[in-house]
Amino acid sequence: MTEATATEPVLRTEGLTKHFKVGGTLSRRTLHAVDDVSLAIGEREIVALAGESGSGKSTIARLLATLYRPTSGQIFFRGQPIAGHRSRATTLDYTGQVPMVFQDPFSSINPVFRISHGILRSLKLHRPDLSARQRQDEAERVFEAVGLTPGHEMLQRYPYELSGGQRQRVGFAQALATRPKLILADEPVSMLDVSIRVGLLNLMAQLRDTEGVSFLYITHDLASARYVADRLMVMYAGQIAETGPIEEVLARPKHPYTQLLLTAVPDPRAPLDVSAQAEVGEPPKVIDPQPGCRFRWRCPLAIEPCQTETPPLRELLPRHQAACHVARADEEVRAFG
Amino acid sequence: MPTENEAAEPILEVEDLSVDYLTDRGAVRAVDGVNFTLGPGEFLGVVGESGCGKSTLLFAIAQLLAPPAEVGGGRVIFRGQSLVGLTDRELAAVRWKDLSVVMQSAMNALNPVKSIGAQFKDAMRTHGVRSGREIAERSAEVLHMVGIDPIHLKSYPHQLSGGMRQRSMIAMAMLFTPDLVIMDEPTSALDVVAQRSLMVQIKELQQQLGFAIIFVTHDMSLVSHFSDRLMVMYAGQVAEAGATRKVFDAPRHPYSEGLLDAFPSIRGPKVALTGIPGRPPDLARPPAGCRFAPRCPKVMDRCTETAPELYLVDAVDVRCLLYDGSSEDD
Amino acid sequence: MAMMRAPVGPDDAGAPDAALVAALPTGGGRRRSAALGRLGRAIRSNHKATAGTVILVLFILVAIFPWAIAHDSPNAEVYRRSVGPSMAHLFGTTAYGQDLFAQAVWGTRQVLIIAFGAGLASTALAVLIGVAAAYLGGVWDGVLNLLTDLLLVIPLFPLLIVIAAYVHNSGTLVLIAVLTLTGWSYTARQLRAQALSLRHRDFLEAARVRGERSLYIIVVEIIPTMTSLIVASFLTNALYAVLFASSLQFIGLGDPNSTSWGTMLYWAENNEALQTGQYLWAVIPGALIALLGTAFALLNYAFDEIGNPALRPVRRRKRVRRAH
Numbered sequence: 001m002t003e004a005t006a007t008e009p010v011l012r013t014e015g016l017t018k019h020f021k022v023g024g025t026l027s028r029r030t031l032h033a034v035d036d037v038s039l040a041i042g043e044r045e046i047v048a049l050a051g052e053s054g055s056g057k058s059t060i061a062r063l064l065a066t067l068y069r070p071t072s073g074q075i076f077f078r079g080q081p082i083a084g085h086r087s088r089a090t091t092l093d094y095t096g097q098v099p100m101v102f103q104d105p106f107s108s109i110n111p112v113f114r115i116s117h118g119i120l121r122s123l124k125l126h127r128p129d130l131s132a133r134q135r136q137d138e139a140e141r142v143f144e145a146v147g148l149t150p151g152h153e154m155l156q157r158y159p160y161e162l163s164g165g166q167r168q169r170v171g172f173a174q175a176l177a178t179r180p181k182l183i184l185a186d187e188p189v190s191m192l193d194v195s196i197r198v199g200l201l202n203l204m205a206q207l208r209d210t211e212g213v214s215f216l217y218i219t220h221d222l223a224s225a226r227y228v229a230d231r232l233m234v235m236y237a238g239q240i241a242e243t244g245p246i247e248e249v250l251a252r253p254k255h256p257y258t259q260l261l262l263t264a265v266p267d268p269r270a271p272l273d274v275s276a277q278a279e280v281g282e283p284p285k286v287i288d289p290q291p292g293c294r295f296r297w298r299c300p301l302a303i304e305p306c307q308t309e310t311p312p313l314r315e316l317l318p319r320h321q322a323a324c325h326v327a328r329a330d331e332e333v334r335a336f337g
Numbered sequence: 338m339p340t341e342n343e344a345a346e347p348i349l350e351v352e353d354l355s356v357d358y359l360t361d362r363g364a365v366r367a368v369d370g371v372n373f374t375l376g377p378g379e380f381l382g383v384v385g386e387s388g389c390g391k392s393t394l395l396f397a398i399a400q401l402l403a404p405p406a407e408v409g410g411g412r413v414i415f416r417g418q419s420l421v422g423l424t425d426r427e428l429a430a431v432r433w434k435d436l437s438v439v440m441q442s443a444m445n446a447l448n449p450v451k452s453i454g455a456q457f458k459d460a461m462r463t464h465g466v467r468s469g470r471e472i473a474e475r476s477a478e479v480l481h482m483v484g485i486d487p488i489h490l491k492s493y494p495h496q497l498s499g500g501m502r503q504r505s506m507i508a509m510a511m512l513f514t515p516d517l518v519i520m521d522e523p524t525s526a527l528d529v530v531a532q533r534s535l536m537v538q539i540k541e542l543q544q545q546l547g548f549a550i551i552f553v554t555h556d557m558s559l560v561s562h563f564s565d566r567l568m569v570m571y572a573g574q575v576a577e578a579g580a581t582r583k584v585f586d587a588p589r590h591p592y593s594e595g596l597l598d599a600f601p602s603i604r605g606p607k608v609a610l611t612g613i614p615g616r617p618p619d620l621a622r623p624p625a626g627c628r629f630a631p632r633c634p635k636v637m638d639r640c641t642e643t644a645p646e647l648y649l650v651d652a653v654d655v656r657c658l659l660y661d662g663s664s665e666d667d
Numbered sequence: 668m669a670m671m672r673a674p675v676g677p678d679d680a681g682a683p684d685a686a687l688v689a690a691l692p693t694g695g696g697r698r699r700s701a702a703l704g705r706l707g708r709a710i711r712s713n714h715k716a717t718a719g720t721v722i723l724v725l726f727i728l729v730a731i732f733p734w735a736i737a738h739d740s741p742n743a744e745v746y747r748r749s750v751g752p753s754m755a756h757l758f759g760t761t762a763y764g765q766d767l768f769a770q771a772v773w774g775t776r777q778v779l780i781i782a783f784g785a786g787l788a789s790t791a792l793a794v795l796i797g798v799a800a801a802y803l804g805g806v807w808d809g810v811l812n813l814l815t816d817l818l819l820v821i822p823l824f825p826l827l828i829v830i831a832a833y834v835h836n837s838g839t840l841v842l843i844a845v846l847t848l849t850g851w852s853y854t855a856r857q858l859r860a861q862a863l864s865l866r867h868r869d870f871l872e873a874a875r876v877r878g879e880r881s882l883y884i885i886v887v888e889i890i891p892t893m894t895s896l897i898v899a900s901f902l903t904n905a906l907y908a909v910l911f912a913s914s915l916q917f918i919g920l921g922d923p924n925s926t927s928w929g930t931m932l933y934w935a936e937n938n939e940a941l942q943t944g945q946y947l948w949a950v951i952p953g954a955l956i957a958l959l960g961t962a963f964a965l966l967n968y969a970f971d972e973i974g975n976p977a978l979r980p981v982r983r984r985k986r987v988r989r990a991h
Contacts, residue, residue, distance in 0.1 A: 052528035052529065052530065053499070053528055065876050066876075067872060067875060067876065091878070092878045095876055095877065095878050096878070099876060099877075100872075100873070100876045102869040102872065102873060103869070104869050107868045107869045107870060108869035108870050108873055109870055109873075110870040110874075110888055110891075110892065111892065112891045112892055112894075113891075118870075118873065118874075118877065121874075121877060121879070122877050125877060125878045125879070126878065163616045164387070165616070171873075174873070174877075193386035193387050193555065194386065194555060194556070194557070194596060194599050194600065194612075195386060195595060195596055195599045195612050195613035196612060196613075196614075197599065197612065198599050198601070198610045198611060198612030199611075199612045199614055201601075202609075202610075202611075202612075220528060220529060221529070222529075222603055223600065223601045223602065223603040224601055226601060226602075226603055226607070227601035227607070227610070250603065260530060261529065261530065262603065263533075264529045264530045264532070264533040265529060265603045266533070266556070266558040266559045266561075266562060267558060267600075267602055267603050267604055267605075282498045282499075282500055282501075282528075282530075282531060283528070361712075
């Protein structure tokens with residue numbers, strides 16, 4: 001387990017923001033999917049980005065994968081801003097080093113081709129120095145590295161012949177083929193059976209250790225985040241609510257939303273607190289929001305500043321930050337649980 | 338199968354129920370000889386992963402099977418009356434009044450072009466409630482029961498959040514205070530906070546109104562906190578079944594054990610997990626012996642030859658040769 | 668986006684994929700014969716497909732080898748006029764002394780050329796415009812949509828009449844061109860709709876993330892997954908080409924000296940065939956047009972059913988009692 005070091009992180013964002021226009025063509029309303037997110041991912045580390053629907057975590061993945069253009073803010077890859085990428089060569093280089101693994105194993109692979117199709121195309125685009133024979137060998141090597149053995153036989157199969165877990169491994173293989181520094185994993189195990197998930201989480205940890213790849217692991221499941229990640233970032237309504245080393249955040253959650261999430265995670269081995277829980281509402285749709293904490297309507301501890309000032313992300317304990325007016329560094333302030 | 342409610346008349350008796358899918362390759366048995374009894378007010382959790390047959394089982398009980406699926410054998414007896422073989426008309430009398438169903442995704446089950454109130458009205462009209470006042474009162478009452486402001490009777494499904502939509506589905510299922518409510522993964526499309534909220538609501542409603550629940554899910558940890566009994570399914574068969582706490586605290590079937598172990602813990606020490614590598618068998622060609630044998634960490638030689646029956650161990654049914662009473666050779 | 672968890676249902680949820688692959692010729696050589704074999708089986712098992720294929724194949728054979736079937740020349744006005752059906756003249760003769768059977772047989776060729784020519788060309792156009800509009804979105808979608816809608820709104824047959832009258836008396840090629848330029852809009856709409864529903868599938872985003880260009884994605888990643896709809900579009904377009912071409916010829920806007928079912932109808936009408944009791948002269952070409960149209964329609968339904976198992980007719984099977 002490593003933490004973000006003082007050296008330049010692999011990927012860093014500053015004030016990353018993404019707004020979408022909503023309503024008809026004449027409407028001026030915007031949906032604030034991501035607002036002012038500054039995060040960093042270092043070498044050889046797995047950072048979990050956790051949140052519920054509407055939190056903006058998938059949008060962040062797509063911004064980092066350059067599927068969306070940021071409304072404002074910067075993304076730095078190894079210290080260089082990627083907005084400066086003009087030529088096809090530099091954008092290809094970036095997407096090769098920061099590839100993405102998708103959530104749905106049943107729609108992330110084109111059903112009409114063999115599963116070798118994506119990975120061979122990837123190699124052709126990103127490693128043009130390789131010959132056809134070398135591409136084939138590399139594809140086999142990467143397949144075996146993710147547990148799809150025997151490589152040359154699996155490459156010939158069609159997607160419908162594989163299980164969900166195997167298809168997700170294909171996704172990881174495709175990402176690995178381009179020798180990435182960081183893999184963006186967008187809920188890679190959510191749609192898999194429980195008995196299969198652990199296998200893929202173990203694969204991620206193993207790739208971090210043996211191939212030196214970092215991961216941004218996007219999930220809504222805190223338990224799996226704890227299992228595999230080094231650091232945790234909790235997102236709510238487009239903003240980062242809390243961030244820090246994962247054990248630290250889970251043991252001493254400072255933000256009321258993190259506390260709420262923790263009480264809701266079912267753990268089969270521990271008795272669940274089934275005491276009558278008042279309806280705690282749902283995450284808001286953030287359209288043209290006013291300043292103020294976006295969690296205030298659901299927070300039992302909301303005070304005056306919460307209504308008017310958006311709380312900044314501040315460091316409460318070493319490397320442990322939370323965006324909350326009520327949270328304290330020294331004492332435990334419990335909103336939930 | 339042992340129940341905690343032996344004294345009262347069971348609400349539901351499922352005897353040796355099998356469901357076949359008729360395909361070009363021949364009949365595929367998706368559910369194989371499932372037996373259980375449900376007493377009034379009992380909460381039964383049916384747990385399993387993709388392809389285990391739990392949803393098919395549910396549909397068979399609710400008589401919602403459509404070709405190419407059909408009941409291949411066995412009986413479903415609801416309040417003493419056999420459901421299999423009833424005509425649609427006879428079933429209509431039972432449906433919704435005594436037995437209702439909550440589907441997985443409200444967006445798929447609710448009519449997107451009708452308001453919630455209009456859909457409640459449809460349901461009530463179908464069952465002979467004519468008075469507009471009665472309909473309005475009851476609609477408001479059930480919404481209130483699930484914690485939704487009755488003003489939303491005028492709302493369309495897309496105007497409600499995911500959690501609220503699921504709640505309205507449940508409210509609709511409550512219209513005639515049925516004796517049995519069957520739920521097919523009603524929480525899987527929800528976020529974890531909304532999920533927990535909904536589960537608590539369901540449990541409260543159950544305690545208030547006294548209906549029995551069959552709750553199908555793949556998320557064992559979720560249902561374990563609310564169910565009285567648990568039934569774990571694998572490859573179309575019951576692998577383990579018994580009181581929730583018993584199955585949970587000491588799972589006997591290697592599959593149940595593996596499944597429980599596959600959940601990383603949010604509290605407590607961090608442990609390296611393995612899950613259950615492999616995949617379920619192809620039900621078109623089921624293996625001769627135990628269906629879990631290829632993936633079982635405790636497999637013995639005879640597991641691939643002999644198909645295990647359900648053996649009773651400490652009031653829990655377990656389909657595993659480890660418990661068939663003969664001594665273990667290896 | 669709804670938070671979905673593990674999928675419910677059998678693990679081989681790729682069953683629709685299997686049917687899709689079965690209907691396609693694929694890139695890998697080894698699989699090609701397997702896919703064709705599956706297609707063959709699919710055709711044999713589906714009654715509509717069998718019937719449609721048989722009829723179509725018969726017509727194609729007749730079009731390729733007309734001399735093997737009809738020994739007379741279609742245009743030679745050498746026989747006795749307006750004779751009823753007999754051994755020498757299976758369908759009788761026209762008022763000009765031409766053998767009707769020979770005309771029908773030789774006419775097949777032109778009809779099929781128009782059907783396949785206009786069918787393929789308008790489908791190609793529809794695919795290009797429909798899929799590009801869906802994938803590119805934005806301004807492109809707007810412009811292409813406008814074009815499509817314009818053509819959809821204008822009544823097709825009057826438009827055809829106007830255009831054909833303008834280019835009066837030109838041959839098959841012009842007819843095909845005219846039919847193509849006016850006939851693509853209907854199927855373009857359908858293809859655009861399907862492409863729109865596919866646009867956000869993850870494997871397209873994956874291709875984008877991989878660094879593929881838009882044109883590559885449209886041609887290589889999207890279009891092959893739409894094969895069944897494209898085939899269906901072709902069958903629709905071919906059918907309408909036959910009907911419209913015959914109609915144009917019937918009203919005299921084709922080349923009246925060519926040999927085709929539509930021109931047979933034209934001459935039959937000119938000579939008041941029905942009123943003067945020369946029924947076969949009018950009925951035979953009409954029946955053949957209907958038969959060819961039926962073949963295309965049957966194949967269209969069949970392809971839908973092959974590609975989408977949910978549409979297949981449910982046959983009641985006898986209970987199979989399994990021995991326990």
